[in-house]
Amino acid sequence: MTTLTNISYLHSRIKQNLETEIIVAGLGYVGNPLAKLLMKHYPRVSGVDPNPKRVEGVGVEAHIDYDYLRTTSVNVVIVCVPTPLSKTHEPDLSYIVSATEDVAQYIIKRAGSPVLVVIESTTYPGTTEELILPILQKVGVLGKDFFLAYSPERLDPGNEEWNIGNTPKIISGVTEDCLTLVEALYEPVVPVVKVSSPKVAEMTKLLENTFRATNVALVNEIAIVCDKLEIDVWEVVKAAATKPFGFMPFRPGPGLGGHCLPVDPQYLAWKLKTLNYNTRFIQTATEINSEMPAYWVSKVQDALNEKQRSIKSESILVLGVGYKPDTDDIRESPALDIIKLLQDKGAVVYYHDPLVKDLSPLLEMKSVADSELNYDGIFGYGAVILATDHSVYFDQVPGILDTLKYPPEHLCVVDTRGVL
Numbered sequence: 001m002t003t004l005t006n007i008s009y010l011h012s013r014i015k016q017n018l019e020t021e022i023i024v025a026g027l028g029y030v031g032n033p034l035a036k037l038l039m040k041h042y043p044r045v046s047g048v049d050p051n052p053k054r055v056e057g058v059g060v061e062a063h064i065d066y067d068y069l070r071t072t073s074v075n076v077v078i079v080c081v082p083t084p085l086s087k088t089h090e091p092d093l094s095y096i097v098s099a100t101e102d103v104a105q106y107i108i109k110r111a112g113s114p115v116l117v118v119i120e121s122t123t124y125p126g127t128t129e130e131l132i133l134p135i136l137q138k139v140g141v142l143g144k145d146f147f148l149a150y151s152p153e154r155l156d157p158g159n160e161e162w163n164i165g166n167t168p169k170i171i172s173g174v175t176e177d178c179l180t181l182v183e184a185l186y187e188p189v190v191p192v193v194k195v196s197s198p199k200v201a202e203m204t205k206l207l208e209n210t211f212r213a214t215n216v217a218l219v220n221e222i223a224i225v226c227d228k229l230e231i232d233v234w235e236v237v238k239a240a241a242t243k244p245f246g247f248m249p250f251r252p253g254p255g256l257g258g259h260c261l262p263v264d265p266q267y268l269a270w271k272l273k274t275l276n277y278n279t280r281f282i283q284t285a286t287e288i289n290s291e292m293p294a295y296w297v298s299k300v301q302d303a304l305n306e307k308q309r310s311i312k313s314e315s316i317l318v319l320g321v322g323y324k325p326d327t328d329d330i331r332e333s334p335a336l337d338i339i340k341l342l343q344d345k346g347a348v349v350y351y352h353d354p355l356v357k358d359l360s361p362l363l364e365m366k367s368v369a370d371s372e373l374n375y376d377g378i379f380g381y382g383a384v385i386l387a388t389d390h391s392v393y394f395d396q397v398p399g400i401l402d403t404l405k406y407p408p409e410h411l412c413v414v415d416t417r418g419v420l
């Protein structure tokens with residue numbers, strides 16, 4: 001049992017950063033850099049993740065199960081677990097529920113010593129208060145045994161200007177005390193923006209990603225429009241971007257990928273469906289973005305047709321399979337859809353990606369060796385589709401840009417990123 005009131009006890013523990021003990025639950029794309037960021041100020045950060053690969057070489061002490069919590073006196077647990085869609089395209093909150101249940105077991109063991117629980121996973125408005133809070137309330141009292149906050153992660157992997165340490169962090173608490181504690185936690189490591197409730201914070205994150213997903217859909221539709229009008233869409237976007245106000249450039253591409261943009265708007269759409277509201281923008285944007293791989297495959301088909309050839313039996317190289325440049329993340333990557341569509345049409349498909357060497361179990365394919373990515377190697381294919389413009393292709397593979405820009409007569413090149 002603590003001697004001060006529980007809020008002031010926990011507050012002073014967090015303020016004494018050398019003593020604060022923090023656990024990050026989920027050491028993936030978000031949890032790993034977050035743990036490292038917190039380590040800069042709080043020396044006692046560790047992690048837990050059931051995936052042994054995520055626990056190795058993470059740079060903080062890490063464990064594969066919660067058993068070790070028995071021996072520690074943790075002040076803060078930060079939950080960064082996945083929030084995917086189920087097979088029926090509904091929010092799958094099983095990871096958050098399971099991680100919260102593990103934390104609840106720990107709260108029981110702590111018997112009176114308070115813990116701040118911070119949820120970071122992206123989810124629909126209401127999750128923290130309607131789903132997480134009741135799980136914790138089964139084992140303890142809010143404000144006494146635990147405090148609960150929600151702070152969405154805004155990380156943009158690969159963004160060199162805005163990283164996890166300089167992007168302002170939205171913070172919210174189920175009560176004022178919860179907010180005070182999460183502010184004390186994050187304020188020394190990142191600029192914070194306080195909002196009035198977890199619902200507002202949850203919605204803010206979904207607005208940000210829905211904004212992006214719908215704007216990408218808009219520019220993808222403009223790409224199709226420009227194609228029909230025989231206008232270079234990338235030249236149009238570049239020209240429009242010179243307007244200093246009222247326009248924000250988004251670039252067309254092979255579709256929408258990653259764990260966030262294709263998924264997060266569906267969380268909002270699902271929640272609104274339960275309230276009998278149909279989110280029309282989201283629906284239209286989803287349709288356009290998910291049709292883009294087929295559009296680009298049709299461009300390959302057109303290019304081959306012009307040379308009196310068909311996709312069937314043609315050997316086609318897909319360059320880059322990460323969902324965006326310079327990431328090994330292939331979740332929801334449109335490049336995978338492009339590969340599947342080409343294979344369905346009978347093409348013999350090869351892929352190269354400097355960061356993704358193995359696509360199994362998603363697709364049975366072997367990666368083309370880096371050493372084959374030269375003029376002679378590329379010469380052997382009937383078509384090349386640039387799906388992801390990894391910077392390696394421009395910085396470290398001599399001649400590839402010229403080979404693709406000025407291909408030999410027989411080679412069809414389709415550039416989904418407007419970089420050639």
Ligand SMILES: NC(=O)c1ccc[n+]([C@@H]2O[C@H](COP(=O)([O-])OP(=O)(O)OC[C@H]3O[C@@H](n4cnc5c(N)ncnc54)[C@H](O)[C@@H]3O)[C@@H](O)[C@H]2O)c1
Pocket residue numbers: 025026027028029030031048049050051054080081082083095098099102120121122123153154155156157259260
């Ligand atoms: N990847 C991004 O760029 C990004 C950006 C902003 C927000 N987000 C959101 O952050 C959350 C995490 O995303 P991510 O990309 O890091 O996912 P991820 O799959 O890379 O990592 C999540 C990790 O959680 C682990 N895990 C699963 N159940 C667990 C449990 N009960 N206890 C502890 N660990 C558990 C998994 O093994 C995995 O390693 C998601 O809600 C996502 O939408 C992601």
